[in-house]
Amino acid sequence: MSAPLRRVVVVGGGVAGLATAALLAADGHDVELFEKNDALGGRAGSWEQDGFRFDTGPSWWLMPEVFDHFFRLLGTTTEEQVELVRLDPGYRVFFEGVPGSIDVAADEQGNRDLFESIEPGAGDRLGDYLRSAREAYDLAVDRFLYTSFETPAAFLGRRVLAHGPRLAGLLARSLESYVAARFSDRRLRQVLGYPAVFLGSSPDRTPAMYHLMSWLDLADGVRYPAGGFTRLVEALADLARQRGARLHTGTAVTEVLTCRRTTARGDRRRARVTGVRVVDADGTSRDVPADVVVGAADLHHVETRLLPDDLQTYPQRWWDKAVSGPGAVLVQLGVTGRLPELEHHSLFFTEDWHANFDAIFGTPTRVPDPASIYVCKPSATDDTVAPPDHENLFVLVPVPPDPDIGRGGVDGAGDPLVEAIADRAIDLVARWADVPDLADRVVVRRTVGPADFVADVNAWCGGALGPAHVLKQSAFFRAGNVSRKVRDLYYAGASTVPGIGLPMCLISAELVRKRLAGDTSVGPSTEPPADAPADAVPDGTVDATAGVA
Structure with a gap:
């Protein structure tokens, strides 16, 4: 039986919103997406000036099999949508107080050799570490990422039970302590602890379970999409449109519309979705009817700004206790x-990491100085992002998630503290990488501050990533993807399960699709046959109303 037509509105045109629109449109639903900004992409944005084009958000392509699976669900492949370049070395690391730098290799053996050259015996220990990381990663993909934790199957599968004691141990200790028990050299510890930042946290606040991240960059390798990450956004938008979704930019959703309902046994939700209210670019307000609404914008914004107080599953008091990423x-x-x-990716690590991370996550917060920073130079790989004989640099300085730090601007026109932070970062790169004239060679400069994240993507408290992956906000402890107060209201994106990052956003879209299809399975959805036509409805979508939560 084919899926009956349902009118779906997706709120937010970032990666999660576009992915959701594409999957649901491919399943036969009537999908409209509304994005308040004039361009799609959300955090995965783009900015251009004087022949330079900058990605303004994600810059690491990890977990390639997640992208492969997502595209196959839509009857296409990663290779058909983007051209990936494998980076070798994966990245370069500079350490405060240590001359020179180290290059992290593109494969496991190269990194085992690197570790051995720094600390005798560390090569073999890295091999053991990465085997453990791979096991944890495979288990996470198989049992914990592609599930909304609706049934006991996510907790009671044979693999979960077999690894139960080990999983408990990995969740009970920090990534920092797990690494320190195996490696002595500070440089190696920092290379293995840094992935916590991808998760919006710090090594001493992140469960050791996330050592699985090291499998991705030290063994599986780092990739880059030719043309920049805007190519992913373009591919998702094209796929959504090809499957019938209508994408609207410059149109802000100002309210999720509901009607009150009498609660039934087993379903105590007080209301159901009837649509959304939007404001077009010309200021005109109108109501758009819908049977299903998917909030793919920042969850705090959707919950606390688009719903009345009594229909909020995650009201402000919930967020007051939550932990933001940086x-x-x-x-x-x-x-x-x-x-x-x-290199294409360069990391600059301060010697006192605890002081650095405590400044961001402790109480009271402060801007770290010096700060561990990340620098992306895509012009090392892609000659389309800068004019000839020029370089494109994207510098990220982690700071507290505090809008009071201010907004950025072009050519030094941002708020004073934001520009001062930028100046210090440029000086740090110049000194540590031995480029003394770096500041004098800058011909284009633009800064973005925490207040810009609030204005541009409605980010909760100015965070750049979303809620941190501390224990109480990981896996089944993370915010869920369905409203407990409003029927047919769902959530996707980095704020909800499974979490932060481009791959997680794609998975969150698939989780919404599974919910609408009544699919409570644990693990990735069944893919259509390789020879199926590109517009074929993915397998497993027989009745979009069956089992709808």
Whole structure:
């Protein structure tokens, strides 16, 4: 039986929203997406000036099999949608107080050799570490990522029970302590602890379970989509449109519309969705009817701004107890001349990490100085992002998630603290990487501050990533993807399960699709046959109303 037509509105045109629109439109639903900004992409945005084009958000392509699976659900492949370049070395790391740098290799053996050259015996220990990381990663993909934790199957599967004691141990200790028990050299500990930042946290606040992240960058490798991450956004938007979704930009959703209902046994939700209210670019307000609404914007915004108090599953008091990932000051620099001192990805680690992370996550917060920073130089790989004989630099400085730090601007026009943070970051790169004239070679400069994240993507408290992956906000402890107060209201994106990052956003879209199809299975959805036509409805969508939560 084919799926009956349901009118679906997706709120937010970031990666999660576009992915949700594409999957649900492919399943036969009537899908409209509304994005308040003039361009799609959300955090995965783009900015151009004077021949430079900057990605303004994600810059690491990890977990390639998640992208492969997602595209196959839509009858296509990653190769058909984007051209991926494998980075070798994966990234370069500079350490405060240690001359020179180290290059992290593109494969496991290269990194085992690297670790052995720094600390005798560390090569074999890294091999053991990565085997454990791979086991944890495979278990996570198989049991914990592609599920909304609706049934006991997510907790009671044979693999979960077999690994129960080990999982408990990995959840009970920090990533920092897990690494420190195996490696002595500070540089190696920092390389293995850094993935916590991808999760919006710090090594001492992140469960050791997340050592699985090291499998991704130290063994599986780091990739880059030619043309930049805007190519992913374009591919998702094209796929959604090809399958019938209608995508609207410059149109803000101001309210999720509901009607009150009498609660039934087993379903105590007080209302059901009837549509959304939007404001078009010309200021015109109108109501758009819908049978299903998917909030793919920041969850705090959807819950606390688009719903009345009594229909909020996650009201402000819930957020007052939640832990945000870091804020960020972003610095986009167009630089004349080449910078061989930097790789496509370069990391700059301060010696006292605890002080660095405590400044961001502790109480009271402060802007760390010096700060551990990340620098992306996509012009090392992609000659389309900068004019000839110029470099494109994207600098990320983690700071507290505090909008009071301010907004950025072009050519130094941002708020004073944001520009001061940017100046210090440029100086740090110049000194540690031995590029003394770096500041003088800047021909394009733009900064972004925490207040910009609030204004541009409705980010909760100015955070750059979303709720941190501390224990109480990981796996089944993370915010769920369905409203407990409003029937047919769902959520997708980094704020909800399974979490932060582009792959997680794609999975969150699939989780919404599974909920609408009444699919409570644990693990990735069944893919259509390889020879199925591109517009074929993915397998497993026989009745979109069956089992709808």
